[in-house]
Amino acid sequence: MLPLPLALPLAELEVGQHLYWHLGNLKIHGQVFLSSWVVIGALLALVFVGTRKLERDPRGLQNFLEFLWDYIRDMAREQIGEKAYRDWLPFIGTLFLFIFVSNWGGALLPWKLISLPHGELGAPTADINTTVALALLVSLAYFYAGLSRKGFRYFEYYVEPTPIMVPFKIVEDFTKPLSLSFRLFGNILADELVVAVLAFLVPLVVPLPAMLLGLFTSAIQALIFATLAAYYIGEAVHESHH
Amino acid sequence: MTSWLLLGATEGGLFDLDATLPLMAVQVVLLTLILNALFFRPVGRTVEEREGYINTSRADAKQKLAQVQRLQADLKEQLKDARKAAQMLIVEAEQESDALYREALAEATASANAAREASRRELDSQRDGALGQIQADSKALGDLIVDRLLAAQ
Numbered sequence: 001m002l003p004l005p006l007a008l009p010l011a012e013l014e015v016g017q018h019l020y021w022h023l024g025n026l027k028i029h030g031q032v033f034l035s036s037w038v039v040i041g042a043l044l045a046l047v048f049v050g051t052r053k054l055e056r057d058p059r060g061l062q063n064f065l066e067f068l069w070d071y072i073r074d075m076a077r078e079q080i081g082e083k084a085y086r087d088w089l090p091f092i093g094t095l096f097l098f099i100f101v102s103n104w105g106g107a108l109l110p111w112k113l114i115s116l117p118h119g120e121l122g123a124p125t126a127d128i129n130t131t132v133a134l135a136l137l138v139s140l141a142y143f144y145a146g147l148s149r150k151g152f153r154y155f156e157y158y159v160e161p162t163p164i165m166v167p168f169k170i171v172e173d174f175t176k177p178l179s180l181s182f183r184l185f186g187n188i189l190a191d192e193l194v195v196a197v198l199a200f201l202v203p204l205v206v207p208l209p210a211m212l213l214g215l216f217t218s219a220i221q222a223l224i225f226a227t228l229a230a231y232y233i234g235e236a237v238h239e240s241h242h
Numbered sequence: 243m244t245s246w247l248l249l250g251a252t253e254g255g256l257f258d259l260d261a262t263l264p265l266m267a268v269q270v271v272l273l274t275l276i277l278n279a280l281f282f283r284p285v286g287r288t289v290e291e292r293e294g295y296i297n298t299s300r301a302d303a304k305q306k307l308a309q310v311q312r313l314q315a316d317l318k319e320q321l322k323d324a325r326k327a328a329q330m331l332i333v334e335a336e337q338e339s340d341a342l343y344r345e346a347l348a349e350a351t352a353s354a355n356a357a358r359e360a361s362r363r364e365l366d367s368q369r370d371g372a373l374g375q376i377q378a379d380s381k382a383l384g385d386l387i388v389d390r391l392l393a394a395q
Contacts, residue, residue, distance in 0.1 A: 016255045026261035036266065040273055047281040054288045056295065062288075069285045089286070090278035098273060129262035137267055189256070 015193065019119040029127060031116055036124040038109070039101045072096060072226075079230035084149060084237045088230065091141055095134060096226035099125055103188055103218030107195075107211065123188050123218075131185040135177035138229040146236030160240055176232060180225060187221045 019030035050061035058066055072093040076085040080092075106123020114121055124130045146154035158169040191214035198207035 016258070018258060023261065028260060028265060029258075029262045032262055032266070033269075036269065040269070043273070044276065044280070047277060051280060051284050054284055056288070056292055058288075062285075065281065065285055066289055069282065069289060072282075073286075090282040091274055093282055094270065094274040094277050097277070098270060124266075127262065128257055129259055130266050132259065133263045133267035134270060136263075137270060 017119045019116045029119070029129060031119045031121050032124050032127045032130060035105070035111070035121045036102070036130070039098065039105050039124060042105070043097055043101055068097070069093075075223075075227060076230050079227060080234040080237065084145065084233075085230075088141070088145065088233050091137075092226050092230045092233075095138070095229055096222055099134070099184065099225050100219060100222035102130075103222055104215065106188065106192065107214050107218055122192055125184055125221075126188040126192050128181065128185050131181040132177070134184070134225070135181035138180060138232060139173070139177045141229070142232040142236040145233045149237045150239070154236065156240070157236070157238075180228060184221050184225055187217055191217055 018032075019034075021028050021030040021033075046061075047065070050065040054062060073085070073089060075096070076089045076092045079085075080088055102123050102125045106126060111121035125134075143154075146157065150156075158166050191210075194210050195207050195214055198210050
């Protein structure tokens with residue numbers, strides 16, 4: 001048998017290992033929280049510095065923040081509609097920014113320099129707990145949006161256009177969070193794995209195209225998640241014209 | 243290495259759902275609230291205030307432009323009227339001066355004619371006077387000559 005290059009000490013793969021913290025008798029994944037705090041800290045720092053002095057003639061960081069705001073507003077307005085988008089803009093925006101910064105942070109920051117006793121730091125969105133949490137928040141959000149705007153008329157949505165749709169619409173309520181969470185989780189984890197495996201086999205140059213592709217995928221995934229969340233909310237608050 | 247993707251491993255695994263999930267959800271909700279207070283609301287207010295400012299400025303500018311155009315049209319009209327009036331004044335003045343010129347010319351011609359007439363008449367009368375005188379003188383001279391001749395005989 002040929003000696004496989006698996007014994008090379010250049011890089012190591014650790015998948016499915018977690019740094020467990022214990023809160024009472026609950027277990028949580030420490031590495032996810034550590035990296036999510038970095039992400040949240042970066043976001044808060046950016047926002048705090050950028051909005052300290054807002055002026056009518058924007059300068060410096062304010063330009064960038066206004067560009068972001070405009071981008072998120074367009075996304076929310078397009079999917080949710082003119083009437084209700086204002087209520088959901090912060091939620092959609094936070095989802096987009098958190099996922100985007102998580103993904104890019106996971107791809108760009110040299111996490112490996114910090115070694116943990118178990119598991120490794122990376123994008124918080126490469127952990128299924130994070131993506132499921134986000135997806136369930138989206139589910140809650142669109143139920144809340146529909147019920148608060150239309151009351152029990154929200155459930156008319158299940159029989160439109162015909163009552164035959166009821167089972168499908170009910171199944172949809174389960175598949176929506178499932179597909180949201182697994183799409184994000186799978187893409188980010190797969191990207192990290194591809195880069196890790198390539199770096200493991202050929203540590204120089206070769207992983208670079210995969211890394212670039214990973215950056216692209218990461219951005220697209222953030223956009224998809226936020227857009228779909230907005231679309232689901234828009235669907236829930238949509239008034240069908242009889 | 244072979245246990246990477248094992249599901250339901252006792253400790254760890256890719257699909258290890260635990261208390262991370264609700265805590266992360268709480269974290270994201272908190273982040274939403276903080277970002278709303280720190281980012282979405284203030285930036286949105288700034289942008290919308292600016293949009294309002296731009297809209298009112300534009301409406302203002304449009305109004306002013308309309309006013310300017312109205313004034314311009316007004317002034318053009320006035321200018322045209324003034325030009326016409328000036329033209330009329332010039333024509334009038336030309337006609338007037340022409341009439342004056344003709345009048346003066348006629349007057350001068352008339353007075354010159356009168357003066358000429360008068361001098362000719364005077365000349366004629368003087369000539370007539372002189373002729374009469376000469377006739378009278380020559381008659382007297384003739385008479386004298388006749389007298390002298392007659393006397394010498």
